[in-house]
Amino acid sequence: MPKDWNKAYEEEDIPWDKGCAAPPLVEFLEPKPITGRVLVPGCGTGHDVRALASQGADVVGMDIAPRAIRLATAFPLAHDERYELGDFLNLDARHRGAYDWVVEHTCLCAIDPSERAAYLTAVCSALKPGGQYLAVFFREVSDYTGDGPPHPISREETDALFGDAFEVVESFIPQQTYPSRPLGAEEVCLWRLKG
Numbered sequence: 066m067p068k069d070w071n072k073a074y075e076e077e078d079i080p081w082d083k084g085c086a087a088p089p090l091v092e093f094l095e096p097k098p099i100t101g102r103v104l105v106p107g108c109g110t111g112h113d114v115r116a117l118a119s120q121g122a123d124v125v126g127m128d129i130a131p132r133a134i135r136l137a138t139a140f141p142l143a144h145d146e147r148y149e150l151g152d153f154l155n156l157d158a159r160h161r162g163a164y165d166w167v168v169e170h171t172c173l174c175a176i177d178p179s180e181r182a183a184y185l186t187a188v189c190s191a192l193k194p195g196g197q198y199l200a201v202f203f204r205e206v207s208d209y210t211g212d213g214p215p216h217p218i219s220r221e222e223t224d225a226l227f228g229d230a231f232e233v234v235e236s237f238i239p240q241q242t243y244p245s246r247p248l249g250a251e252e253v254c255l256w257r258l259k260g
């Protein structure tokens with residue numbers, strides 16, 4: 066049965082929300098600010114959105130949980146970011162081909178692995194030609210037994226999933242992580258849409 070994300074936010078059962086932007090994203094942004102139009106799927110309470118917006122990017126945070134969007138909009142604006150209630154796997158037409166970047170942190174790991182092909186379609190659909198996809202992938206999840214979320218994804222799985230549509234620009238193991246995540250459990254990957 067799919068997770069009820071709104072119920073989790075209503076009950077404050079949101080252990081993935083650490084109260085700040087993802088350290089691997091912050092590490093990426095320190096030497097390389099992101100500009101242009103950016104979509105953050107599964108944005109939750111918007112910490113990553115605000116980190117991107119504070120550098121001047123035109124950012125839309127999208128989440129399927131109404132409570133998450135309400136919480137995100139309660140924070141002071143970092144720049145001129147916006148939040149929208151929406152299902153990333155079923156993008157509405159105005160989001161198609163509209164973004165220079167899709168920035169991912171905890172959306173892919175939250176969906177069932179059977180939905181990964183739909184996720185790829187959504188990323189490709191959201192991006193402009195030559196657009197970029199920045200992801201912090203969960204390579205390892207402690208005590209993972211096949212139940213989730215979160216669901217880890219291996220390098221082989223991301224290469225198979227994204228390799229036909231994207232080319233790898235760079236990847237690295239972040240040195241900045243949340244204290245609860247062991248070093249090496251995440252990988253930052255930057256991909257560019259082919260064609």
